[in-house]
Amino acid sequence: MLYSDKVMDHFNNPRNVGVIDDADGIGEVGNPVCGDIMKITLKIDDDTIEDIKFQTLGCGAAIATSSIVTEMARGMSLEDAVAITKKQVAEELGGLPPAKMHCSVLATDGLKVAVDDYLVKHGREPIAGEVKSADPNFDPHADEDDHDHDEACEL
Amino acid sequence: MDTPRRIYFDYAATTPVDKRVMDAMMPYFMEEYGNANSLYALGRDAYRALEDARERFAKGIGATHPNEITFTGCGTESDNAALLGITARKSPKGGHVIVSKFEHHAILEPAHLLEKRGYEVTYLGPREDGIIHVEDLVAALRDDTVLVSIMHGNNEIGTIQPIKELAAAAHQRGALFHTDGAQTLGKIPFDVAELGVDAASFSGHKIYGPKGVGALYLKRGTPFEPQILGGGQESKKRSGTQNVPGVVGFTKALELMLEDQAEESPRLAALREKLTSGVIERLENTEQSTDVDPAHRMPNIASLLIKGVEGEAMLLQLDNLGIAVSTGSACSSGSLEPSHVLLSIGCPPEIAHGSLRVSMGRFTTETDVDYFLEVLPPIVERLRSMSPVYDRMFGSSAR
Ligand SMILES: Cc1ncc(COP(=O)(O)O)c(C=O)c1O
Ligand code: FES
Numbered sequence: 169m170l171y172s173d174k175v176m177d178h179f180n181n182p183r184n185v186g187v188i189d190d191a192d193g194i195g196e197v198g199n200p201v202c203g204d205i206m207k208i209t210l211k212i213d214d215d216t217i218e219d220i221k222f223q224t225l226g227c228g229a230a231i232a233t234s235s236i237v238t239e240m241a242r243g244m245s246l247e248d249a250v251a252i253t254k255k256q257v258a259e260e261l262g263g264l265p266p267a268k269m270h271c272s273v274l275a276t277d278g279l280k281v282a283v284d285d286y287l288v289k290h291g292r293e294p295i296a297g298e299v300k301s302a303d304p305n306f307d308p309h310a311d312e313d314d315h316d317h318d319e320a321c322e323l
Numbered sequence: 324m325d326t327p328r329r330i331y332f333d334y335a336a337t338t339p340v341d342k343r344v345m346d347a348m349m350p351y352f353m354e355e356y357g358n359a360n361s362l363y364a365l366g367r368d369a370y371r372a373l374e375d376a377r378e379r380f381a382k383g384i385g386a387t388h389p390n391e392i393t394f395t396g397c398g399t400e401s402d403n404a405a406l407l408g409i410t411a412r413k414s415p416k417g418g419h420v421i422v423s424k425f426e427h428h429a430i431l432e433p434a435h436l437l438e439k440r441g442y443e444v445t446y447l448g449p450r451e452d453g454i455i456h457v458e459d460l461v462a463a464l465r466d467d468t469v470l471v472s473i474m475h476g477n478n479e480i481g482t483i484q485p486i487k488e489l490a491a492a493a494h495q496r497g498a499l500f501h502t503d504g505a506q507t508l509g510k511i512p513f514d515v516a517e518l519g520v521d522a523a524s525f526s527g528h529k530i531y532g533p534k535g536v537g538a539l540y541l542k543r544g545t546p547f548e549p550q551i552l553g554g555g556q557e558s559k560k561r562s563g564t565q566n567v568p569g570v571v572g573f574t575k576a577l578e579l580m581l582e583d584q585a586e587e588s589p590r591l592a593a594l595r596e597k598l599t600s601g602v603i604e605r606l607e608n609t610e611q612s613t614d615v616d617p618a619h620r621m622p623n624i625a626s627l628l629i630k631g632v633e634g635e636a637m638l639l640q641l642d643n644l645g646i647a648v649s650t651g652s653a654c655s656s657g658s659l660e661p662s663h664v665l666l667s668i669g670c671p672p673e674i675a676h677g678s679l680r681v682s683m684g685r686f687t688t689e690t691d692v693d694y695f696l697e698v699l700p701p702i703v704e705r706l707r708s709m710s711p712v713y714d715r716m717f718g719s720s721a722r
Contacts, residue, residue: 171639179639185709196711202653203661203676204633207711223711227635227654231709267657 171228172262178232183239186221193289195282197299199274204230208238208278212286215246222278229268230275233257237275246287250280250296328645330691334529334684335478335506335624336649340572341531341685347575348533351568359565360556369567376574383577384504384523385514386540393539393560394570398505398526401539402429402472404550404561405501405522409470410437411548413499417441418469421498423455423484424448424667426474429524430503431663434472447473451669453482453613461492468498475518476507479651479664479680480612481624483511490519499545505529509580510623511588521545527569531685532576536569583685591683592622594692598681599625601696606703608717612678613668623684628670629677631713632706637679640702646695651678673716 171179191209198205204226211219220242224234237257241249254272258264264272280296287294331339351372357365359373377389386392395401410420422434424446434444445463449455455473464471471493476483490500501522504513509530515523522545527536541547541560553562580587596617603609608630629637634650641648649655651662653676661675670678681695707713 176639179636180643182709202659203673204654205710205712223709225631225706225710225712226633227652228639230633230654231636267659270659271654 170265171232172264174260174262175229175232175264178235178261179228182222182231182235184221184235184242185223187223188219188221191282193282193284193286195278195280195285197274197277197281199226199230199270202227204271204274206230206234206274206278208234208282210282210286212246217241217244217246217249220279222275224274226274227268227271229264229271232261233264233272233275234278236260237279241279246283247295250283252276252279328694330646330694331686332681332683332691332695333647333649334687335481335680335682337528337534338531338684339686340533341576341579343579344532344572344576348568348572351571355567359567360554372571373565373567376570380538380570380574380577383574383581384508384525384540385516386542387516388543390558391515391540391543393541393557394565394573395537395539395561396563396566397535397537398503398524398529399427399429399537400551401524401526401537402427402503402505403433404539404547405524405541406430406433406437406470406472408547408550409499409501409522409545410442412546414442414469415548417443419443419445419465419467420469421445421447421460421463421471421473421493423473425453425477425479425664426472427478427503427505430472430474442469448667449482451613452615452619453477453480453668454615454619455484455489457485457488457492460489464493464496464498466496468493468496470499470501472501472503474503474506475513475523476504476511476621476624477664478506478624479662479678480626480668481621481680481682482613482615483507483619483621486518486520490521494519506621506624509577509584510591510621512584515540515542527573527576530573530576530580532573533569536566536573538573587685588622591687592617592620594683594687594689595620595622595625597689598683598692598695599627601692602627602629602699605696605700609703612665612670623682625681625683627679627681628674629679629703630674631710631717632677632703634676634678636706637677637702640706641699644698646698649680649682651680652676 188209192212193210196207206224220238222234257272284294284296357369359369381389493500499521505526521542523540525538528534612626634652635655653661661672665675
């Protein structure tokens with residue numbers, strides 16, 4: 169398993185780490201399988217993401233995808249932001265190892281939950297749709313092929 | 324610029340080949356390349372080298388007869404052969420087998436296969452201290468127990484099992500006893516007669532020997548159905564042209580380990596203590612994976628739980644600084660399950676998440692340990708500061 173240079177760059181120098189204190193929207197999601205957790209805070213103005221910060225407890229891919237999602241979403245409309253897919257996130261990073269594709273779900277889901285949090289707080293309808301990683305029975309591999317996995321080796 | 328530092332702290336995964344081992348092997352690649360089973364001089368020379376190694380290897384582990392040693396292709400093969408080969412000959416129609424829960428997959432996978440073949444397998448758990456207790460084995464043994472397999476030193480948490488007592492308990496109920504000695508051979512005393520085992524597995528690359536060579540000890544008279552069939556080499560126990568350079572190297576490696584053991588073992592144990600106590604002093608919410616007495620720990624393996632960080636992230640950050648370690652975190656495994664070893668000692672998955680195995684060896688120095696103790700804390704503190712839940716989970720005390 170190898171991470172691309174861009175993944176390593178975002179892992180080593182993550183952008184937008186932290187918490188916005190007076191955030192308009194907050195999203196916290198977890199991956200119940202491996203135990204990783206991600207939190208996104210948003211500053212929203214005129215339905216546009218003005219500022220975005222993240223915190224992540226997780227693997228290299230989880231940190232890198234969180235970081236890149238904050239860069240992608242900054243300045244986006246709420247509608248565009250919730251439409252970001254895990255595939256786009258992975259592409260933006262120059263690809264992810266198959267066994268790590270699920271990590272990017274954390275990042276896109278965190279963003280979705282944060283946007284909906286803002287909308288609901290303002291009495292509006294949520295727009296993100298179903299968020300898989302908020303479900304405790306979420307299987308991060310449900311939509312992957314078996315052969316996608318580098319099997320773990322015990323050394 | 325300085326050349327980047329390289330510190331290898333993963334000797335439990337594999338080791339570099341020792342120069343003296345390499346030198347011993349060299350002639351058998353291009354000069355003495357004969358097939359040990361050929362009758363002409365070149366073959367006879369190879370045969371002599373092979374049998375000389377077998378005799379020395381047997382002596383090195385306290386075996387009575389050289390033909391109790393079967394050379395194999397790796398530690399995994401030895402483990403597979405022991406489990407499948409002994410059960411197939413002793414009790415071909417099924418029976419009861421006991422293996423510990425924290426065996427290497429080289430034992431667990433053939434144990435699963437035995438279940439498919441109709442055997443009943445008990446997966447015996449260690450206690451929280453990382454030890455398989457004799458009373459627990461006694462309680463699990465049955466009249467129809469054919470074979471018990473419990474590893475000598477655990478490759479992840481480094482605990483040493485009371486093999487002598489465990490083997491005696493198995494024998495009392497008429498069961499045979501195998502131990503996986505891949506991690507302990509040469510590092511702590513390993514004498515098959517003293518331990519009283521019927522079978523044992525070893526691997527060359529864990530002791531500065533080459534990769535791709537292993538050994539299986541089978542005490543005389545131990546029932547064994549060969550698992551690799553062909554030309555009948557290794558007294559029909561393991562077919563396939565013998566890897567003469569590998570066997571010669573493995574044997575040389577074992578002898579070098581034994582020569583050094585009395586000094587090397589306490590030297591490494593002191594480094595292990597320095598490293599573990601140093602990490603625990605410098606970082607809050609950090610502990611060893613078990614609090615078993617140091618006498619029951621392998622000298623070279625430090626097993627730490629660094630709470631509130633994820634192991635793969637820690638591993639990659641250390642790698643940036645040229646330090647190689649390993650982790651049992653779920654994220655670092657293709658299956659997204661935390662290490663079965665840590666789970667078996669009752670470690671919750673979120674704590675196994677931050678597990679770190681630092682394993683040391685022949686070329687590890689105190690300076691390496693000092694460097695590690697200097698660079699680890701800032702890495703952990705930075706990762707903890709990036710975590711959304713560190714304060715919530717582990718109190719809001721200072722990082
Ligand atoms: C305890 C244990 N058993 C077996 C093995 C397998 O040995 P090999 O890599 O030679 O197949 C290893 C190492 O990977 C090990 O640590
Ligand atoms: S989030 Fe756990 S493997 Fe990446």
